Amino acid sequence: MQAFKTLTSTAVPLPVDDIDTDQIIPARFLKATSRDGFGDNLFRDWRFDSTDSLIVDFPLNNPVFEGQILVTGSNFGCGSSREHAAWAIGDYGFRVVISSFFADIFKNNALNNGILPVQLEDEAVRELLHAIQQNPNLKLTVDLENQVVTRDDTSQKFSFEINPYKKLCLLNGFDDLDYLLSKQSVTSTYAENMPDWRILKR
Amino acid sequence: MPTLFDKIWQKHVVTQVENGPDVLFIDRHFIHEVTSPQAFDGLRKRGLPVSRPDLTIATADHNVPTINQHLPISETLSRKQVEMLTTNCEEFGVELYGLGHPFQGIVHVIGPELGITLPGVTIVCGDSHTSTHGAFGSIAFGIGTSEVEHVLATQTLLQAKPKQMRIHVDGELGEGVTSKDIILYILSRISASGATGYFVEYCGSAIRRLSMEARMTICNMSIEMGARGGLIAPDEITFNYLKDKTFTPKGEAWKQALNEWQELYSDRGASFDKELYFRAEDIEPMITYGTNPGMGIKITEAVPSSTKIEENSRENFLKSLKYMGLDENQSMEGTDVNFVFIGSCTNARIEDLRAVAKLIDGKTKAENVTAYIIPGSRQVRDQAESEGLDKVFIQAGFELREPGCSACLGMNEDKIPKGEYCVSTSNRNFEGRQGPGARTILASPLTAAATALTGKLTDVRTYLAQTHASI
Ligand code: SF4
Numbered sequence: 001m002q003a004f005k006t007l008t009s010t011a012v013p014l015p016v017d018d019i020d021t022d023q024i025i026p027a028r029f030l031k032a033t034s035r036d037g038f039g040d041n042l043f044r045d046w047r048f049d050s051t052d053s054l055i056v057d058f059p060l061n062n063p064v065f066e067g068q069i070l071v072t073g074s075n076f077g078c079g080s081s082r083e084h085a086a087w088a089i090g091d092y093g094f095r096v097v098i099s100s101f102f103a104d105i106f107k108n109n110a111l112n113n114g115i116l117p118v119q120l121e122d123e124a125v126r127e128l129l130h131a132i133q134q135n136p137n138l139k140l141t142v143d144l145e146n147q148v149v150t151r152d153d154t155s156q157k158f159s160f161e162i163n164p165y166k167k168l169c170l171l172n173g174f175d176d177l178d179y180l181l182s183k184q185s186v187t188s189t190y191a192e193n194m195p196d197w198r199i200l201k202r
Numbered sequence: 203m204p205t206l207f208d209k210i211w212q213k214h215v216v217t218q219v220e221n222g223p224d225v226l227f228i229d230r231h232f233i234h235e236v237t238s239p240q241a242f243d244g245l246r247k248r249g250l251p252v253s254r255p256d257l258t259i260a261t262a263d264h265n266v267p268t269i270n271q272h273l274p275i276s277e278t279l280s281r282k283q284v285e286m287l288t289t290n291c292e293e294f295g296v297e298l299y300g301l302g303h304p305f306q307g308i309v310h311v312i313g314p315e316l317g318i319t320l321p322g323v324t325i326v327c328g329d330s331h332t333s334t335h336g337a338f339g340s341i342a343f344g345i346g347t348s349e350v351e352h353v354l355a356t357q358t359l360l361q362a363k364p365k366q367m368r369i370h371v372d373g374e375l376g377e378g379v380t381s382k383d384i385i386l387y388i389l390s391r392i393s394a395s396g397a398t399g400y401f402v403e404y405c406g407s408a409i410r411r412l413s414m415e416a417r418m419t420i421c422n423m424s425i426e427m428g429a430r431g432g433l434i435a436p437d438e439i440t441f442n443y444l445k446d447k448t449f450t451p452k453g454e455a456w457k458q459a460l461n462e463w464q465e466l467y468s469d470r471g472a473s474f475d476k477e478l479y480f481r482a483e484d485i486e487p488m489i490t491y492g493t494n495p496g497m498g499i500k501i502t503e504a505v506p507s508s509t510k511i512e513e514n515s516r517e518n519f520l521k522s523l524k525y526m527g528l529d530e531n532q533s534m535e536g537t538d539v540n541f542v543f544i545g546s547c548t549n550a551r552i553e554d555l556r557a558v559a560k561l562i563d564g565k566t567k568a569e570n571v572t573a574y575i576i577p578g579s580r581q582v583r584d585q586a587e588s589e590g591l592d593k594v595f596i597q598a599g600f601e602l603r604e605p606g607c608s609a610c611l612g613m614n615e616d617k618i619p620k621g622e623y624c625v626s627t628s629n630r631n632f633e634g635r636q637g638p639g640a641r642t643i644l645a646s647p648l649t650a651a652a653t654a655l656t657g658k659l660t661d662v663r664t665y666l667a668q669t670h671a672s673i
Contacts, residue, residue, distance in 0.1 A: 017518045018394055018494050022632040027611040031265060031279035033239035033286050045634050050620065073518070075395040078428060078494075079632060080611075081330040082237065083346035103398060104364075104430050105330060109346035122514075163362060165222030175348070177244075180356040183217055183225055187358050190216045190227055191254075197451040197459035198229055198323060200257055202297065 002114040003173030007095055008141040008152070010067035013132045014059050019072060020079030021106065025088040027080075038084050039091030064136040069096045071128050076117075077106025086113045096142050098149070100125045111166050112175065118142060118149060124158045144171060203469040206435050207366055207401050210341045210466070214324045216358055223362040229323035230335075231257055231353045232309040233296070235287040236264045236613070237328030241351035242290040252294040254357040259318055260291050261299040263308045265613045268576050268603035271301050280614065294354075305448075307579020307605045310334035310547035314418065315581055317447025321436035321463045326353060331547050331629065333424040336433035337417035338440055339466045341401075343431040364430055365399050365475040368468070370406040373482035378663040378673065380557075381416035382549060382627070382646035384408065385423040386488035386498045388480060394496035398428030400475065403468060408482035409434060414443040415553040422548045423629050426495040435467040487662055490631045490644040491534060492522040497631075501649065501661045504533045525633055526641050527621070534659055538570065539623045539643070542654040543636070544600075545576030546610035546628035549647050552585050554627065558600075558651040559591040561662070561673055567599040568657025574616065575600050576608040600654065612637045625653045648673060 029041040046058050054061050070089065076099040077085060086109040089097065095115060100122040102110075110117045120128075131151065132138055139152040144167065149158045162170075169175065180187075204212070216225040231254075233241075238260075245252070252258060265280045275281035284301070291298040299305040305312055310331050313319040319335045325342035326332060328350040335342035345359065353359055371384055389396075402424050409417065417434050424432030441460065444450045451459050486500040497519075499505065507530045511519045523530060544550065544558055555577065567573050575595055577583040583605055586592055595602045609616040610628040612635065618624040620639030627650050631642035643659065652660040666673065 016521075017515060020494070020630075020632045022611075022630070022635050026634055026638070027264075027613040030236050030613065031283050033283055034243070035240050045638055050638060075398065075428070078394060078398075079330065079425075079630060081328060081344035081346055083240075083328075083348060086346070101395070101398065103395075103428060105344055105346060109348065112346060112348035163222065165219055165360075176360045177248075177348075177352050177355060179219070180225065180352055180358050180360065181250075183358070184356060186217050187225070187227065187356060191357070194227075195458060195462070197455040197462070198320075200230065200259075200318060200449060201451075202256070202449055 001173050001175045004095065004114055004116050004144055004170045006141065006143045006145070007068060008139055009069050010137060011069035011071050011132050011140055012059055012065045012067055013129045014070060014072040015129045017073035018075045018078060021077055021082050021085040022079055024077065024085040025082065030082060030084050035087050036091065038088035039093065042088040042092045068094055069098065069140055069142065070094045071098045071125065071132060074100040074122065076102050078103040081105040083109040086110045086115055090115050098125060098128065111170060114170065114173070116142065116144060116170065118160050120149065120158050120160055203471040203473070205366055205468040205472040205474065206339065206403055206433060206466055207341065210322055210324070211363060219360065223360045225358050226324060226361050228326050228353050228357055228359055229257060230259065230313070230318055230325040232313060232325070232327035232332070233258060233260045233350065234264055234309055234329065235262050235283050237347050238290065238350055239283065239286050240347050241354055242294065244351040245294070245354055250355045252296060252354050255295045257357060258296045258354065259313070260287065260296050261306055261309055261312055262287055262301055264607045264611065266301055266606040267614050268606050268608045268616055271604045304580055307581065308547045308550070308607055310422065311551060311578030311582065314338065314414070315447070315579060317444055317450035320444065320450065320459070321440060321466055326359065330425045331422050333429070333431040334418050334422040334547055336421040336424070336431050337414060339433055339436035341431065341433065344425065364401045366403065367397055367400040367476040367478065368403045368405060368474040370477070370479045371404065371408040371482055372406040373408055375408060375482045375485065378487055378648055378666060379485055380646040380648060381412050381419045383485050383488045385420045386490065386495070386644060387485045389423065389427055389496045390488065390498035392427055392478065394426060394494040395428045396496070397424070400429050402429045402432040404432060404434050410437065413553060414439060415551045418551070419548055423495065426629055436463050487646060487649050489534060489649065489659065491526060491528055492519070493525055493631055493633050495629065495631060495644060497522060498644070501535055504531050505529065507531050535661055537623065537659045538657065539625050539653050539659050540570050540572065541618050541622055541624035542571055542573040542650050543609045543624055543626040543628065544647055544650050545574065545608050547578060548629045549627035550576060550578035550582065552582050554647045555582065555586050555591055557673065558647050559594040561648060561651045561671060562598040562600070562655060563594050565598055565655055567654045570657045571654050573600040573654040574609065575602045577605045579605050609636050611635060612640070625650045625659065
């Protein structure tokens with residue numbers, strides 16, 4: 001996994017609440033069997049109409065907005081557990097998503113792919129959305145070590161929480177699997193002592 | 203005092219990370235064609251085997267056609283994805299209930315009906331509706347593909363213990379009101395994010411009275427309020443359902459299991475981070491009007507007025523109504539509906555098909571309606587045929603197809619056309635969920651069936667009164 005320490009970038013505003021993973025990547029694009037290329041269909045039905053023409057007023061299609069940070073409404077990533085949503089966001093070029101809260105599975109999926117979900121107060125997210133819309137050149141610095149987002153224009157800081165274990169993983173690019181594999185002997189002992197009824201016999 | 207959830211969790215902790223999550227042992231891992239290929243790839247790259255193929259259960263469901271399942275899949279990408287599952291299962295020694303297998307079906311339908319799902323176990327799958335299995339008193343939740351890889355490789359998962367909520371539903375449901383209405387009602391009260399970060403235990407006299415299949419419908423939609431999962435303490439109804447199923451423990455093991463299962467309840471005085479109370483008598487047949495499952499109303503109510511919606515959410519509310527082609531304050535009962543979908547892991551088990559068959563027996567669907575019945579599994583379909591339900595469906599003009607997820611997520615050819623309303627027994631009414639531009643109205647199988655008969659969004663109670671039909 002790619003490590004994440006700090007990032008300074010302009011941001012793309014997407015002020016919609018309850019964005020579900022079906023919007024992030026519709027089911028019909030889940031047929032691929034690798035992790036690559038999902039960025040092309042990120043927010044497919046919001047970026048393109050039924051004739052595949054660009055919908056110009058959608059923020060991701062607006063050339064004034066670009067950057068590696070997506071700032072969006074609350075309850076981001078609800079619905080299906082498809083990790084393809086996190087892959088699509090990463091493949092499109094985002095490293096950070098800022099929202100006032102994330103659906104649980106999406107948050108895990110993002111973290112497992114080196115994408116940082118930054119959860120800020122509702123007010124702060126609204127303020128940032130507004131500021132970016134007013135000034136698309138506004139840069140944000142996301143500093144994971146110190147758990148803080150800083151606006152480059154006003155130097156205003158917003159701090160965020162993250163699980164200490166997940167933070168450690170992300171800062172170093174470790175993934176859970178290395179850790180779980182290192183515990184295999186404990187797991188085997190555990191499994192040997194399980195009651196018989198719990199073991200599936202087919 | 204431990205909760206039901208605490209008791210199961212505790213028994214599955216292999217070890218703890220300092221300041222971090224627990225390493226949980228996973229008893230049952232379901233996989234399917236859409237969220238597993240990249241996980242198998244990961245194993246291959248690291249040269250790892252599947253740690254416990256005996257605890258890994260594979261089926262093809264999301265991306266399979268619902269007609270001519272005996273023929274090769276015509277759409278190339280879908281065919282490749284399903285073939286990839288077969289190849290992966292062969293290479294890694296996992297038994298596959300693929301197309302044509304008598305056990306094939308939607309993962310969350312086959313687990314319980316085969317007796318693979320049990321009380322007191324941990325269950326995961328790369329699918330959010332894994333919450334369904336919680337109806338048996340298990341800890342069951344959906345995971346992403348990286349986590350699928352972790353479980354394949356180690357049969358364990360790193361998880362932080364979630365907060366816990368308990369939802370009480372007491373009282374007696376009225377005629378024509380089902381467990382689907384209970385969960386849509388709760389959702390309409392607490393919203394699509396009302397339980398984010400929680401695991402939910404359902405209890406109360408109205409829940410106790412429900413059959414296992416009805417309980418599954420409720421736990422299935424826990425994820426729709428943001429919860430990782432939902433669970434219900436097992437009881438005699440659970441044990442009777444499981445006894446003698448294909449893979450349930452037998453003999454001594456069954457006795458041993460029953461002994462442990464009797465202890466699976468939240469102790470008196472167990473504390474929850476949040477408790478909510480509902481009365482069954484307040485619940486009526488429910489429908490959704492918007493583009494998330496929390497946007498629901500009683501079928502007798504009007505779409506809310508935007509003045510009733512919090513200011514911050516108003517824009518999203520209006521955007522939803524525009525997508526659905528509805529106005530605020532409008533009543534939806536009587537709206538013309540051309541598509542009815544009876545299927546999905548929420549409501550495509552044998553009881554659902556029986557309920558539909560009973561209502562439509564001897565009647566014919568309205569001419570404007572295309573009504574699909576997609577059984578949740580091959581066993582459900584076989585059972586329906588052995589009871590003669592297939593004849594009832596055909597006579598009524600409903601199309602009984604082969605098992606799979608189908609128009610629940612519109613990955614195969616079964617899609618609802620742009621702009622059309624579809625009354626659906628599935629669990630998600632997101633924009634485009636059933637096909638680009640499709641407009642989904644979530645409801646119970648009874649509401650869906652009554653709507654198919656009249657061609658208009660119908661209150662099943664009114665239909666019963668007018669036709670003297672019975673359910
Ligand atoms: S039926 Fe629908 S909700 Fe259930 S597993 Fe399939 S796609 Fe998911």
